[in-house]
Each structure stands twice: as C-alpha cells, then as structure tokens.
Amino acid sequence: MRRYKLQYWHLGILAIVLVLLVSWGANYLEISIPRPFNFLHTVTAPLHRSVTWVGGRIGNIRSFFTEYRDFHEDRRYYETRIAELERELRISNEVYLENERLRDLLNFEQRVNFVTLGARVIGFGSDTWGHTLIISRGRRDGLLPRQPVITGNGYLVGQVEEVYSNTARVTMLTNPGFVVGGIVQRQDSRALGMARGVPLEEGLYLMDNFSWDADVRIDDIIITSGMSEFFPKGLAIGTVKTLEIGDYGLTQRAGIEPFIYGCTIEEVLIILGKWGEEE
Amino acid sequence: MRAIIGKGLVLLLITLTQVSILPRLPLGNLQPDLFLIAACCWGLISGSRIGLGSGFAAGLLQDLYGTGSNIFIKPAIGYLSGRFEGKIYKESIAFPPMIVFGASLFSGIITYLVHEEFLFNLSFGYAMWEIIIPGGIVNAAVAIGGYPLLFWLERKMEERPGGVYR
Numbered sequence: 001m002r003r004y005k006l007q008y009w010h011l012g013i014l015a016i017v018l019v020l021l022v023s024w025g026a027n028y029l030e031i032s033i034p035r036p037f038n039f040l041h042t043v044t045a046p047l048h049r050s051v052t053w054v055g056g057r058i059g060n061i062r063s064f065f066t067e068y069r070d071f072h073e074d075r076r077y078y079e080t081r082i083a084e085l086e087r088e089l090r091i092s093n094e095v096y097l098e099n100e101r102l103r104d105l106l107n108f109e110q111r112v113n114f115v116t117l118g119a120r121v122i123g124f125g126s127d128t129w130g131h132t133l134i135i136s137r138g139r140r141d142g143l144l145p146r147q148p149v150i151t152g153n154g155y156l157v158g159q160v161e162e163v164y165s166n167t168a169r170v171t172m173l174t175n176p177g178f179v180v181g182g183i184v185q186r187q188d189s190r191a192l193g194m195a196r197g198v199p200l201e202e203g204l205y206l207m208d209n210f211s212w213d214a215d216v217r218i219d220d221i222i223i224t225s226g227m228s229e230f231f232p233k234g235l236a237i238g239t240v241k242t243l244e245i246g247d248y249g250l251t252q253r254a255g256i257e258p259f260i261y262g263c264t265i266e267e268v269l270i271i272l273g274k275w276g277e278e279e
Numbered sequence: 280m281r282a283i284i285g286k287g288l289v290l291l292l293i294t295l296t297q298v299s300i301l302p303r304l305p306l307g308n309l310q311p312d313l314f315l316i317a318a319c320c321w322g323l324i325s326g327s328r329i330g331l332g333s334g335f336a337a338g339l340l341q342d343l344y345g346t347g348s349n350i351f352i353k354p355a356i357g358y359l360s361g362r363f364e365g366k367i368y369k370e371s372i373a374f375p376p377m378i379v380f381g382a383s384l385f386s387g388i389i390t391y392l393v394h395e396e397f398l399f400n401l402s403f404g405y406a407m408w409e410i411i412i413p414g415g416i417v418n419a420a421v422a423i424g425g426y427p428l429l430f431w432l433e434r435k436m437e438e439r440p441g442g443v444y445r
Contacts, residue, residue, distance in 0.1 A: 009328045012335050012354060051299040124302035126294075126344040128310050128410060129390055129397060134298065134344060169344070177396025198400045199409070264303065 049136065052122050056266075114232060116150075116269040117141060122167065131172040131197065133158070135268060138166040146230050148271045155259040156180070156224060156235040157268050170268070173197055173237065173258055174205060181225040182207060182237050182256075189215040192225055195237050195256060204241055204255035212250055216240060222256055232271065285436040286321065286333055289429070290340055293317055298344050309413055311421040312383065314341045318353045319382045320422065320429045322360030323367070323375055330357030330364075348393050356382045372427060379422040380415045387411030 117137060125132035137143050149157040149170050158172040171178055178197035183190055191214035198206040210216055220240040226233025242255035293313040301310045314337040322330025334357025338349040360378055367374045391397050391406045 007328075009331050009358070012331045015335065051295050055300065055303065123298040123344060125346075126297050126314070126341045127312060127346060127349075127390075128414060129394070130346045132344070175396070176400040196400070199405065 049120075049122050052120070114271045115273050116271055117143070119168075119268050119270060121265050121268060131158075131175040132161070133170040133172060133265065133268070135168050135170055135270075136166070137270065138164050138168050140165060142272060143168050143270060148231050148235065149268050150235055150271065151260065151263075151265065151268060154234075154236050156231075156237050157260055157265060159230065160270065168270075172260070174199070174261070180231055180237065181227040182222040183225040183233075184214075184216055184240075185221040185223045185236075186215075186217075189217075189220070191216050192227070193222075193252075193254065195222060200242070200255045203257050203261050205238070205258060207240070207254040207256045208246055208251060210252040210254065212245075212252060214252055216243060216252060216254055218243065222254075282433070282436045285432060286336070289317065289432065290314075290333075290336055293337075294340050294343075297341070309417050311417045312386070312414065313421070313425075314338070314349065314353060315356060315382060315386055316379055316418055316422050316425050317429065318357040319360045319379045320375060320426045321433075322357040323363055323378060323426070324369060324430055324433050325361070326364040327358050327361030330354075330359075330361035333357055346390060346394060348390055352386050352389050356386060359385075369430060372423060375426040376419040376422040379426075380419040383415035383418045384411060387414060 119135040119137040119141075121133050122136050123134035133149075135149075143160055143163045145160055145163055147160045149160060151157055156173055158170045158175070158178060160168050161171040162169040173180065173195070175197045176199070180195050181192065182195040183192050191210055193207045193210040193214070193216075195207045196205065200206055207222060218240055222237045222240065224231045224233055224235040224237060236259055238256040238258040238261070240254045241257050244253050245251075246253035297310075297313050301313075304310075318330065318334035318337045321333040325333075331354050334354035335350070337357075338351065338353030341349040341353065360382060363374075363378060387406070387410065391401070391403070391411070397406065
C-alpha cells in the first residue's frame with residue numbers, strides 16, 4: 001500500500017478548511033468568538049496610523065504650495081459668509097428658544113443630546129466591494145457594535161460593525177447590505193422610506209418603500225427617521241435626485257445622493273449611548 | 280527562508296498600500312487588488328505550492344480589512360495560477376496580465392456569489408460591468424509592472440553567494 005506523505009499544501013488546505021468551519025460555525029450558531037486574526041489587526045493598526053500621519057503631513061505641505069494663491073479670495077468669501085451665518089444663527093436661536101417654550105407648553109420629551117466620541121480614519125476596506133472604514137477607537141474606548149458613526153457636521157457615515165482592542169471597522173452607508181429608515185426633512189411631507197446602500201448609478205443609492213402617494217420631491221433632504229433602535233432621529237443621509245414608481249405602482253423609489261459621497265472622510269464621531277447597547 | 284521573509288515584507292507593504300494609501304487616491308471603484316496580483320504572480324513564478332501558501336497569507340491579511348471571503352479565494356487563485364508555472368516563459372510580460380485578469384473575474388464572481396449582501400442587493404450585470412470587469416482591467420494593467428517587479432525580487436531573494444539559483 002502506498003504510504004501517505006504529508007505535504008505543505010495539504011496543511012494549507014487543512015488550515016483554510018478549519019478557519020472556514022470555525023468562522024461559518026460561529027456565524028451559524030451566532031456565537032461571538034474572537035476572530036483568529038484579531039491580534040494581527042491590533043498589531044498592524046500602529047503601522048496604518050503612521051502611514052496616515054505621514055500622508056497627512058505630506059498632503060499639508062503640498063496643499064500649502066498649491067492653494068496659497070486661493071487664500072485671499074477664499075478669505076473675502078468666508079468673511080461675507082460668516083456675517084451671513086451669524087445673522088442666520090441669531091434667527092435660529094430665536095426659533096430654538098421659541099421651540100423650547102412650545103415644547104414645555106405641550107410637555108414634549110426633550111431631545112437627547114448625543115454623547116459622541118471622536119476618531120480618526122486610519123484605513124479603508126481592502127477591496128472595492130465592502131465600503132468599510134477602519135477607525136482609531138476600539139473596545140478600550142467604549143465602542144460597541146452597531147453604534148452609529150457620523151461626520152463632524154452630522155452626516156451619517158455608517159455603523160460600527162466590528163470592534164477590536166484599539167480599532168474598529170465601520171460599514172459605510174454605501175455598503176450594499178446597509179439599511180436605515182429615512183424621512184423627508186420637509187415640514188409638509190415627513191414621508192418615510194428605507195435608505196439602502198444599493199447603488200443605482202454613479203453616486204446615487206436606492207431609497208425605497210415610500211408609499212405610493214408620499215410627497216417626495218427632487219432635492220428633498222433625507223434624514224434618519226429614528227424608528228430604528230440603532231439610529232437616532234435627525235442624522236443627515238442625503239438628497240433626493242431621482243424619483244420613479246416601484247412595485248407596480250404600489251410604492252415610490254428614489255435615488256439619493258449621500259452627503260458623504262465623494263468626500264474624503266478623515267475624522268468621524270461615534271454616537272455612544274443606548275443605541276449601541278447590546279441586548 | 281529569505282524568500283519567505285521577503286514575501287512577508289512585500290505583503291506587509293501591500294497591506295499598507297491597499298488599506299491606507301490607495302483609498303485616498305481619487306480612483307473610485309478602480310482600485311487595484313494588490314493581494315490578488317501578488318498571489319497570482321507568485322503562483323506563476325514559483326508554482327502551485329508557493330502560490331497556495333502566499334495566497335493564504337495574502338487572503339488572511341486582506342480579510343483583516345475586507346469582506347471575509349479572501350481567505351479561501353486567494354489561495355485558490357495562487358494555486359490555479361501555479362498550474363501555469365512551467366507552461367509559460369517566466370520572463371514573459373504579456374501572459375501574466377491575462378492570467379491576472381482571469382483571476383480577477385474568478386475572484387469577483389465568487390465574492391459576489393458567497394456574500395448575500397451583494398447577491399441579493401446588486402444585480403449580476405451591475406456587479407460585472409461596474410465592479411468586476413473594471414477591477415480586472417485595472418489589476419491586469421498593474422500586473423504589467425507588478426509581475427516583472429515581483430519576478431526580479433524573487434530572483435534576488437533566491438540568489439546564492441556563488442550566483443547560483445535554487
């Protein structure tokens with residue numbers, strides 16, 4: 001009988017099968033086990049931070065030379081703009097105070113201010129499929145899976161998917177598996193739908209399940225509806241760019257351009273609090 | 280041993296480039312998959328066994344930041360590419376990009392099929408024309424320069440003090 005001789009590639013296949021079985025088994029049984037390469041993630045994170053830091057410094061030096069000539073023109077523009085915004089801010093403060101008074105009169109629940117934690121984007125997903133970010137905060141900073149992630153100006157970026165010791169992976173809202181409830185931010189509409197990371201055409205993503213008679217218009221702004229336990233109300237998602245009839249006339253579908261589309265995201269805020277608490 | 284350490288360093292460099300540098304360039308969906316190119320080229324240069332091993336390492340590293348299916352796709356690509364070793368001139372620069380293009384299609388289709396979020400949310404036509412085929416073309420273009428570079432590195436790592444190749 002021919003004697004079996006162990007070869008390296010047999011070991012390789014065995015290792016792959018074992019990793020797959022453990023990974024799929026844990027997924028099937030919904031067991032949360034530390035992934036076998038979590039420690040590698042932790043080990044390589046400082047390298048990514050270093051590269052990001054060096055890249056940022058080089059970018060700053062280059063920007064100084066390339067953008068210097070635009071500075072004066074920008075300065076004039078921003079001075080005018082700041083004056084306009086200050087005026088709008090004064091008006092907004094008045095509206096805010098009036099709103100508070102009316103809320104008190106109606107005994108409405110106070111809106112909760114989010115507790116947020118800042119993080120730097122130190123890396124991105126390693127392929128073009130997933131649309132993920134790697135951020136510089138992790139379990140040690142109190143992050144939990146499913147916490148919402150936003151930009152500094154309140155645009156929804158996505159949701160924490162996996163948390164490691166010092167880093168975390170964020171699924172962006174342009175990931176095909178991402179879904180969040182959205183609402184039209186217009187006083188006379190408030191139509192509800194589901195914003196998804198399903199791409200329609202360049203820069204546009206699907207928002208469906210609007211009722212057939214929902215009042216949705218081009219250029220309407222979509223914000224999170226707050227119906228989900230994971231996303232608070234009011235996070236800006238995107239702008240409606242196309243509209244069509246779906247499901248044989250029973251619903252409407254919109255193509256929305258996310259606010260984060262085409263932006264280079266360098267810092268994010270993670271919303272901590274009850275939305276991220278695990279059951 | 281030198282070859283293994285060398286491959287490890289190249290993979291580390293590829294990881295940093297793929298995760299920290301390429302996404303910051305204005306390439307959109309047209310980012311090359313450097314892990315795939317490396318696994319494919321190492322298979323072509325050194326054969327199925329090395330292709331399988333290096334593909335496994337590449338897939339493992341890529342899945343730290345990726346979709347989670349590369350750990351079995353990349354070894355398969357390394358192994359299958361290695362089947363062409365000895366059938367082509369290693370110095371050829373025309374053939375490897377074609378193999379890389381084929382490997383990219385294989386990788387893309389398998390990725391599409393094994394992930395339900397892609398399978399049920401993206402149409403196959405969209406995935407092919409917007410992601411898989413453009414990605415394959417970019418990978419093949421990068422392989423035109425990447426294959427000779429990896430081939431040269433491999434030769435350097437295998438050189439003995441007397442100038443004899445393994």
